[in-house]
């Protein structure tokens with residue numbers, strides 16, 4: 406089955422891993438699309454969805470086969486409060502329910518539990534020193550050069566042709582994996598369409614921990630220089646700081662309450678501040694003529710990376726928001742002289 410898997414612009418290894426994971430899931434979902442009143446559901450799909458959700462569509466909408474791998478619950482959520490809310494708003498709740506049941510799966514994904522790592526990650530964290538081989542965040546360095554030096558890669562040109570898949574990690578229920586993995590020494594951090602962020606052993610693929618944020622994570626994970634804190638954003642515009650030893654959330658904050666706001670660019674840590682770009686999927690709303698467009702404005706937030714808020718979380722994080730005329734999709738590039746490289750800030 407050909408699937409519409411999005412892996413962002415990231416490296417080949419992750420593209421392979423994501424594909425393998427999805428191939429496994431497609432196997433477990435075979436024959437799971439029979440439930441629900443098909444004729445009515447089919448009519449609703451043809452009238453409200455098929456203009457975009459067709460094979461080889463130009464708007465990067467998941468193909469029908471991919472939607473069939475989602476649970477009915479997840480599709481209903483997308484239509485009522487998620488990315489498809491503007492499309493869902495053209496229907497009654499009963500129609501959305503019928504459509505979700507027609508399209509989606511009814512059983513939860515059956516995947517074997519991730520293989521837990523035998524060692525305590527807290528002791529293994531010693532290997533996260535600044536000298537350990539790593540690919541941190543999206544851009545690797547402060548200039549976002551995305552260039553890996555030979556000393557870090559520990560590969561020669563000749564080795565590349567000999568690379569083989571060593572392990573693959575499946576994400577239950579996910580139909581895509583858009584977040585680039587970050588590697589710090591033995592540890593690999595990755596967010597995925599399963600709505601979780603995982604810390605894995607880069608050599609074996611076993612799992613140290615996984616944390617479930619409020620929504621899926623498409624950003625690369627950015628880890629502090631001392632290896633102790635991992636930062637990321639979710640597709641509902643919330644930024645997170647997580648303890649790399651345990652997966653415990655240190656703080657979490659919503660950067661934009663707009664219903665289509667999301668974070669797709671990896672946060673960037675510089676000088677004790679965390680720069681987070683905020684983008685949106687408002688173009689999906691604009692496809693509904695009744696949607697008032699456009700109300701979203703892109704921004705970049707500068708958060709105090711080290712604050713540990715409790716209770717009044719939002720107020721205790723100092724932040725400056727820089728508005729831009731479009732969306733902020735990519736990782737910011739802080740410089741020593743100017744805070745962030747985005748034009749038309751005010």
Ligand code: HEC
Pocket residue numbers: 450453454455456457458464465466467472475479480483484487488489492493504686689692
């Ligand atoms: C105007 C084009 C368009 C129409 C019409 C449309 N969609 Fe979508 N849909 C998209 C695009 C594009 C995405 C991918 C958004 C992304 O990943 O940022 C998407 C994503 C989705 C997702 C995945 C959401 C998620 O959170 O990952 C679901 C489920 C979905 N659509 C269901 C539907 C259903 C059901 C209908 C009909 C009621 C519908 N869509 C109508 C364009 C459309």
